[in-house]
Amino acid sequence: MxxxxxxxxxxxxxxxxxxxxxxxxxxxxxxxxxxxxxxxxxxxxxxxxxxxxxxxxxxxxxxxxxxxxxxxxxxxxxxxxxxxxxxxxTLPDAGPGATLLPSDDAGPVDLATAAPAAPPALVGAARRAMDRLPHHIGGGGYAQLGLPELRAHLADRYTARGIPTTADQILVTSGAQGATSLLAAALVGPGDRVAVENPAYPHTLAAIRAAGARPVPVPVHHAGLDLELLEATVRRAAPGLVHITPDHHNPTGTSLDPEARERLRRIATRHRTPVIGDETLSDLTLEGPPPEPFLGRDPDEHLVAVGSASKSFWGGLRLGWIRAHRDLILRLGQARVHRDLGAPVLDQLVLVELLADADALLAERRAELRTRRDALVEAIERALPWQVAVPAGGLSVWVDLGAPLSSALAAVAPRHGVRVTPGSAFGVDGGFETRMRLPFAAPAEHLVRGVTALASAWATLGPRAAAQTETIPV
CATH class of the missing domain: 1.10.10.10 (Winged helix-like DNA-binding domain superfamily/Winged helix DNA-binding domain)
Incomplete structure (x- = not known):
């Protein structure tokens, strides 16, 4: 609805x-x-x-x-x-699906945006990219499929993960959102069904609806996507597309286990249904070994991966990519000329430089996020009666408020100095009023200040919140 x-x-x-x-x-x-x-x-x-x-x-x-x-x-x-x-x-300041810009130290703490700041190495990468730019200005500047050197770098990274990939299986896009929008427009049309996770990333739902398609929700539990229900949905509803987040799902933080990944691949092959795996958060495993690749060692033509530089490096670097069968890549490249003609050349050169030192940069990012995650969880456990599972990766925690007060809290929180997005923003048809996504992308001191403000806001929400707050051990 x-x-x-x-x-x-x-x-x-x-x-x-x-x-x-x-x-x-x-x-x-x-x-x-x-x-x-x-x-x-x-x-x-x-x-x-x-x-x-x-x-x-x-x-x-x-x-x-x-x-x-x-x-x-x-x-x-x-x-x-x-x-x-x-x-x-509606809600003041923050409502379902609202996009909130990061706030400065003097304004409300932003606990709505899951986007870390750029690494210091970005400045040096940009300077080196400028040095290389003169070699790329002889033509018109349109790289319909992406710069060849960036596509080669990305293909090499997939191959290093155990997924044999060549450059002609890569299409560079304007962010992961651009990749999802391009795929949705190419693979489904008005009235088609698309099986999606519930809860889901709001911008993914927006891209599907913009293509005229109808999201069909499949629940995500504590162990990840309900594969039984997904297969039943594919069999009975015949969706034109399945969209999932296999690694560190946004917002729940869950990841599919190896058995679930294999079953997902079998569903795609058996039903000949395209399955898009959003790997935007795949680089951000904070505990244990990274999950095995969603695509498998020998990807079926119906399996498509979407990646992004925004969470691994910086949201201002508006670059994403699609890894798919070369026939689909060519089809998407032809279709995208009606949308954006190609991603910015200079940004692509910057990403080439960052990828050259990606392992070290990502290790630093993961260490930083691990510290911030722990600071956020500790602050919540100290100040609020909510239940919070510690995610093994990603950029946020999915807290259980214990009462259907998520929209209420989002409404009053700005008055107490913090901005949050209610759980209903992540529901296909709303819901999730007992849940809230809290990112840990900001510095630890901002997170602690934000939780203190949330505790103040929570205390104003009446008997249901007060009854819970009384249960906090002193």
Whole structure:
């Protein structure tokens, strides 16, 4: 269900808000009641509210009062109105699917963005790339499939992981998001089904929907994707595409075990269904050996891998890639001319330089993230009653709040100095109100400050939060 499909009728909203309190202007009492309903999760974010006329009739109030209450909710950031589409509930500052820019030391702590800062080595890599640029400016600057040297570097990295790969099996894209969008546009169309994890990365869902396709959710449990249900979905719903995150799944942090990977490969082969594995976080294994490659030693033509420089190196380096059968690479290269004509040449040269020293750079990044992960988990366990599993890799923890207050917490958190994204942002159809993704990409001191602010915000959420907080050992 999309947010535009969710609607609450006037009588239902009247029952939810109850009797409008006296002693204050009626419009203010009504807006306060609706605010409480949104922030405690009783009125889900993305719900279309009744028209002023309908709610006035249900509550026995004037349309002027309803209009003033709705305006108050808009000013609070809890209601968004679009001409011809009505008004829907939303959240101030951070809502489902919101993209938040990193904040500075003086502003709210950003616990919404899973993007670490660039390594110091990036500056030197950029200078060396500039030195090489004169050798690449003789033509028009369009590299439809990517610079040959970058494709060769990426192919060598796959081969080193045990996946024999040549440069003609690599397409360089404008980030992993660009890769996913290109694949979705090429492999599915309006009305087609795409099997996806639930919860899932919000931008992946956006790319699938932008292609006109319909995400079909398959649950992710503590051990990873439910392969039984995935195979049943492929067999019965006949999706045109399957999209999964095999390593350090965003947001749950789970990884598929070797048996699950082999079964996934068999599903792709047996049903001749393309399976895209997003390996954006595959370089960020923090504990134990890295998971075995999703593609296997002899990749089937229906298996496609997507990679990215954004999490391994820097989000400002907007480069991703696709590793697939050469026939699909050529098809995608022809299709992408209608989208972006190719990735920036200078960025590609910078990535070539970084990949030349990738092992050392990634070792430093993993050590840094390991320290930050531990600082975040320790701060949560010390200040809050939530359950948090320590992930073996990736960039975030998926906490269990113990109560359906994720949207409520996201709504009040900015007032306490921290920004978070509610768990519902990661649901195919919402949900996950008891969950919240908290990245550990920021420095440890920022993470601790953010958790302290979250504890302050949590304490304002009423009896359900208070009951939990009382259980924290002193």
């Amino acid at each position: 999309s947010t535009s499909d969710r609607r609450i009728a006037g009588p239902a909203l009247a029952r939810l808000v109850g009797r409008v309190p006296t002693g204050v202007p009626a419009y203010l009492g009504l807006s306060d009641a609706v605010t409480r309903a949104v922030t405690d999760g009783a009125l889900p974010v993305g719900t279309r509210v009744p028209s002023e006329r309908e709610l006035a009739g249900a509550l026995g109030l004037s349309r002027t009062t309803i209009s003033a209450a709705y305006q108050q909710l808009r000013e609070r950031g809890l209601l968004r109105t679009r001409q011809g589409s009505g008004s829907v509930t």
